[in-house]
Amino acid sequence: MEKLIYTFPASKTVKRPSHVGVVGSGDLEVLVEPNNSNETIVEIRTGITGFQDTWKKVIERFVSQHDISAFITVNDFGATPGVVSIRLAQAVEVSVNDSNDN
Amino acid sequence: MTQMITESLVESLARERAFQLLDKGSAYEILSPFDRLESPHLAAQNIVPQYDDGMIILKGTLNGKPTVVVSIEGNFQGGGIGEVSGAKLAGTLEKVLKECKEGNIIYPVIIYDTGGVRLQEANYGLLSIAEISAAIVELREYVPVVGIIPGKIGSFGGMSLTAGLCSALIMTREGRLGMNGPEVVEQEAGIRELDSRNKQLIWKMIGGAIRKEMGLADIVIEDDVPNFKNAILSIWNGEVELKHRTKNINQYLTLIKSLNIEEKISPEQATDILKGINNVENTDVPTPSELVNSRGRIWFNLLTENKQSISEIPSVLVADTEINGIKARIIAVVPNPESKFYRARKGEVGLLEGWTIAKYVRQAIEEDAHLNEKRLILPVVDVPSQAFGYHEELFGIYLSCSAAVDAYATARLAGHPIVAAVVGNAISGAFLSHGMQANRLISLNDDGVNVHVMSKKSAAIITQRTIEELDIAAKDVPSMAYDIQSFKKLGALYSLIDGVNAEEPSVDDSALVIEAIYSAYEDIKKENARDLSYRLKTEIAVSSGRVASIKVREMIEQQWK
Numbered sequence: 001m002e003k004l005i006y007t008f009p010a011s012k013t014v015k016r017p018s019h020v021g022v023v024g025s026g027d028l029e030v031l032v033e034p035n036n037s038n039e040t041i042v043e044i045r046t047g048i049t050g051f052q053d054t055w056k057k058v059i060e061r062f063v064s065q066h067d068i069s070a071f072i073t074v075n076d077f078g079a080t081p082g083v084v085s086i087r088l089a090q091a092v093e094v095s096v097n098d099s100n101d102n
Numbered sequence: 103m104t105q106m107i108t109e110s111l112v113e114s115l116a117r118e119r120a121f122q123l124l125d126k127g128s129a130y131e132i133l134s135p136f137d138r139l140e141s142p143h144l145a146a147q148n149i150v151p152q153y154d155d156g157m158i159i160l161k162g163t164l165n166g167k168p169t170v171v172v173s174i175e176g177n178f179q180g181g182g183i184g185e186v187s188g189a190k191l192a193g194t195l196e197k198v199l200k201e202c203k204e205g206n207i208i209y210p211v212i213i214y215d216t217g218g219v220r221l222q223e224a225n226y227g228l229l230s231i232a233e234i235s236a237a238i239v240e241l242r243e244y245v246p247v248v249g250i251i252p253g254k255i256g257s258f259g260g261m262s263l264t265a266g267l268c269s270a271l272i273m274t275r276e277g278r279l280g281m282n283g284p285e286v287v288e289q290e291a292g293i294r295e296l297d298s299r300n301k302q303l304i305w306k307m308i309g310g311a312i313r314k315e316m317g318l319a320d321i322v323i324e325d326d327v328p329n330f331k332n333a334i335l336s337i338w339n340g341e342v343e344l345k346h347r348t349k350n351i352n353q354y355l356t357l358i359k360s361l362n363i364e365e366k367i368s369p370e371q372a373t374d375i376l377k378g379i380n381n382v383e384n385t386d387v388p389t390p391s392e393l394v395n396s397r398g399r400i401w402f403n404l405l406t407e408n409k410q411s412i413s414e415i416p417s418v419l420v421a422d423t424e425i426n427g428i429k430a431r432i433i434a435v436v437p438n439p440e441s442k443f444y445r446a447r448k449g450e451v452g453l454l455e456g457w458t459i460a461k462y463v464r465q466a467i468e469e470d471a472h473l474n475e476k477r478l479i480l481p482v483v484d485v486p487s488q489a490f491g492y493h494e495e496l497f498g499i500y501l502s503c504s505a506a507v508d509a510y511a512t513a514r515l516a517g518h519p520i521v522a523a524v525v526g527n528a529i530s531g532a533f534l535s536h537g538m539q540a541n542r543l544i545s546l547n548d549d550g551v552n553v554h555v556m557s558k559k560s561a562a563i564i565t566q567r568t569i570e571e572l573d574i575a576a577k578d579v580p581s582m583a584y585d586i587q588s589f590k591k592l593g594a595l596y597s598l599i600d601g602v603n604a605e606e607p608s609v610d611d612s613a614l615v616i617e618a619i620y621s622a623y624e625d626i627k628k629e630n631a632r633d634l635s636y637r638l639k640t641e642i643a644v645s646s647g648r649v650a651s652i653k654v655r656e657m658i659e660q661q662w663k
Contacts, residue, residue, distance in 0.1 A: 001148040019135045022115055023152040024177030031135055031153065047150045075150050 004044040004052060006059050010069040011038060018094035021087045028076040028084060030091040035071050046076035054081055062088050070095070108326040112252045112276055116175035119213050119252070120160040122327045123171055123334070129162030132661045133190060139657065141184045142650055143223045147575045152178045157187035159194050161663070164209065165335055170198055173213040176255040182220025183261060185581070188230020189654035195237035195247075197658055202244035210241065211334060212268065214251045217283060218259015219530075219555045221565050225581040228530070228555060229594055229637065230651070231260035232538040235504075236634050238267045239511040246270060246337055246344065250330065251277035251310065251319075258283045260534050260555075266504025269344050270320040270337045272330065273310030279319065280308040281500035281531060282490050289560050290490040291445060306369040307496050316376040318498055320345065347501060348508040351464060354501070355457040356382045363442060363493050372496045387454070390416050390440040396449055397526035397550070397604055398484035402434035404612050405482065405523075417441060417449070418458040425478065426620045431466045433459060434482040435536055445491030451532040452489030456502030459536055463509035467516050476518040478623055479510070483537040484526030487557075503535040510539035514633075519626040521596075521619050524586070525604055530555045541636065542596040542622040545586050546615075548604040553589040593643025596622050596636075 014034045021029040035041070042059050058081045072091070079087070111119050121129060133139055135153035144151040156178035160171045172191050174181045183191075191212070198208050219227030238247050249268035251257045253276030257265045262281050265271060273279065282290070284298035298304070306312055314322040320342055323329040336342050347354075357375065360382050361367070367375070393399070402411075402419045409421040417438040422431050437449040446452030451459075463479060470476045489499060514520050522540035529552065537543065545551055555561075562569050576583040580591040590598055599618050602611040629636065638648050638655075 001145065001150055017136060019153075022175060022177045023150055023179075024175075027177065029135065029152055033136070045150050047148075073153075075152055077150055 002046050002049045004046070004055055006042045006056065008040045008063045009038060010040045010063070010067050012067050012069060014068050014070050014092070014095040015097070016095060018091045020091045020094060023075045023077045026078055026080065026083065028074055028079040028087055030087050031073045032091045032095045033071045034095070035069055038069050040068060040070055040072065042072045042074065044074040044076060048076070048078050058084050061085070066092050068092060068095070108324075109328075110325050111327050111330055112254060112274060112325045115177065116156070116173040116213065116215065117158045120158050120171040120173040123211065123330060124160060124162035124164055124169060125166065129160045130663065132159040132161060132194070133654065133657055137657065139186060139654060141186045141223065143185060143226070143579050143581065146578050147222055149222060155184060155186040155190065156181060157190040159190055159658070164331065167209055167338070168207070169209045169211060170194060171211045171213065174215045176215030179220055179222070181216030181255050183216065183218065183227040183230050184220040184223035185226035185230065185650045186654055187220070188227060188234065189651040190658070192230055192233040192237055193655040193658045195234065195241055196655070197662060199237055199241045199244070202241065207245055209245055209248070209338060211248045211250065214249060214257035214261060214265055215255045216257055216259070216261045217255055218261050221556060221561050222575070223579070223581050224555045225553055225589055225592060227260065228534060228538065229592065231264060232534060233634055234264050235267055235507050235534070236511050236539060238264055239508055240515060240633070242267070242269050248272065248334055248337055251279055252325065253277035253310070256280070256308070260531055262500035263504045263507055263531065263534055266348060266501045267508055270342055272321045272323065272333045273313060273319045274323060274325050275309060275311045276325065277310040278305070278308045279310070279313050279500070280495045281488060281503065282495060286560055286564070287490045287492065287495065289563060290557070295445070296492045303369070312369060312373060315373050316498075317345070317379070318347070318501065348460070348505040351457055351461045351505060353379050353382070354505070355461060356384055358453045358457060358497065358502070359387055360385045361493070361497070367493060367496065369496060376497070387415050388440070390438050392439070394437045394439055396436050396484060398434040398449060398482055399436045400605070400607065401482045401484070401523065401525045402432055402436070404607060405432050405480070405616070413458060413462060415454050415458040417446070418455050418462070420462040422477070425480070425616055428478055428620070428623060430478040430480050431462070432480045432482060433462060433536070435459070435485050435532070443489065443491070443493070445494060446489035448486055449484065450487050450489040451485055451503060451506070451535050453494055453497055453499055453502050456499065456506045456535055460505035460509040463506070463513050466518065467513050470518070476516060479513055479518050479520045480619065481510070481520070481522045481537045481540065483522050483524040483528045483533065485529060485532035485536055486527050487529045488531035488535070503531050506535040507539055514539060514541060517632065519623050521622040521626070523615065523619060524551055524553070526550060528553045541626045543594055544597045544599065544618050544622050545595055546602050546604050547586060547598045547600045548602065549585070550604055551586040552584045553586060554584045591642065591647055593640040593647030594637040596625065
């Protein structure tokens with residue numbers, strides 16, 4: 001298991017916390033929690049070791065598209081970069097929306 | 103032709119499933135991922151945990167009635183039950199029970215999607231499943247406990263024993279219900295016994311449709327959310343008769359005794375046989391010509407002073423005796439090399455054994471019903487495993503084990519003190535069925551005493567690790583180890599008896615064990631609790647063995663609204 005942490009400056013706040021995904025084969029869970037520190041902090045735990053470079057690129061691309069001040073935690077069970085990007089985008093979408101569908 | 107759009111429950115994740123069932127806007131989550139109460143044992147083994155540990159608890163209403171849905175996430179670690187996930191389910195049921203006792207009826211629904219015990223946490227899974235079972239047996243008396251097996255994984259292992267205890271079961275055709283998964287049966291018994299890749303056969307044996315036809319499930323529905331809701335409501339409002347299968351001991355035992363398995367019975371034949379369960383003529387199980395010695399038999403003989411067994415099944419020994427002047431019923435499972443159930447000849451708990459244990463425990467309950475002082479019940483535990491076989495799965499070995507669990511739990515609740523004496527192997531579903539429902543567990547401190555959930559070879563295959571890797575992991579995670587000293591670290595043992603020769607006990611050895619039994623008996627009497635809470639209160643449990651189990655229960659209490 002490998003632990004990775006990235007921090008980027010951010011300006012916009014999110015409305016509410018969100019949780020998407022599952023730590024199952026080829027998938028991951030993402031938690032987004034609002035913070036007021038004007039930065040995006042991404043903390044990742046992954047069972048697949050040795051892919052720091054790939055993670056860095058995926059996260060950099062994500063923050064370039066989403067300017068959110070939040071604490072994001074990821075538990076990864078071997079998701080591909082494509083799946084990671086989709087899950088992150090999904091989590092942000094839930095976080096910036098007003099209503100809860102449940 | 104118009105086509106209705108359906109809303110699938112099967113295709114949803116566990117959390118979505120729970121929200122789908124409850125009235126919109128009514129539900130809140132207890133111990134959500136944001137509480138980050140994850141398994142401490144997975145990270146210790148370099149496995150990525152999940153923040154809800156794969157167990158989702160939602161409280162809300164269904165059709166306006168207060169309801170708790172506990173939903174197992176099958177995509178995370180195969181829905182396996184570890185310490186945290188197990189405590190979340192057990193703790194929720196215990197809380198619902200408490201509310202019901204105070205007159206606040208809350209309806210519990212369990213959504214099963216699980217392979218049973220999580221092998222990476224092994225004995226924590228066993229302890230949790232015993233606690234879940236105990237809670238269901240007690241809760242059923244206040245409110246129907248509804249189990250749903252929607253499908254993807256199904257319900258297997260120890261969790262199938264808890265499914266067997268539910269008041270009613272709802273399944274889809276995709277759902278499966280069995281004790282040993284097909285892959286494990288093939289691994290343990292060989293491909294001639296069961297070819298796990300023959301999916302058509304598997305679903306014909308243990309799929310939802312056939313389980314309903316066999317009378318083992320109550321409702322089978324098409325996968326659409328409104329269907330699930332209607333099925334639950336039909337159970338609540340009494341449209342569906344509750345079958346109490348685990349109490350129908352005579353019918354099931356008579357049927358199992360009558361089976362002829364010299365040639366394989368097909369699933370279709372099995373269904374016909376099970377449909378005729380009320381019209382089976384009694385057959386006797388022949389006494390074997392030769393007795394095989396085992397630790398179970400040795401200690402049974404010693405504790406009963408060589409009394410004749412009153413049991414009609416040679417592989418289950420039962421006798422009433424006195425221990426230090428206290429009336430006691432001793433029960434042991436022993437090998438019968440001539441049993442027609444060829445997968446249960448070495449002392450395993452199989453179809454016959456589970457139902458037989460249930461029969462003689464229930465007999466003691468009935469005989470003592472009018473007494474204030476109920477007799478001590480003493481399971482002598484020396485069980486190598488449950489029986490892994492084709493016919494076992496076909497005829498519902500899970501239910502036979504549920505029946506034994508139910509009987510012991512019912513006896514405990516009725517006020518019978520139960521002390522389980524572990525003298526040999528105490529393994530997996532066999533230990534759950536015979537021993538784990540006891541008020542107190544005592545054990546010999548001996549190399550031949552092992553507590554675990556699966557043979558090392560099978561566990562290695564299922565968790566995709568080598569046996570060496572498993573041994574290394576077991577050093578840091580005592581619940582994964584097989585020896586009794588490691589089991590003691592979980593805090594569930596009342597006493598560990600040193601210096602006893604387990605194979606050839608002397609008179610002194612016997613006296614030591616009787617003293618330990620008596621001490622456990624007195625402790626039960628002193629405490630006067632009829633549940634399994636003792637295991638969470640010992641010094642070891644509080645300081646290290648069950649820290650997470652205790653914390654989960656405290657947090658459920660805090661977040662309950």
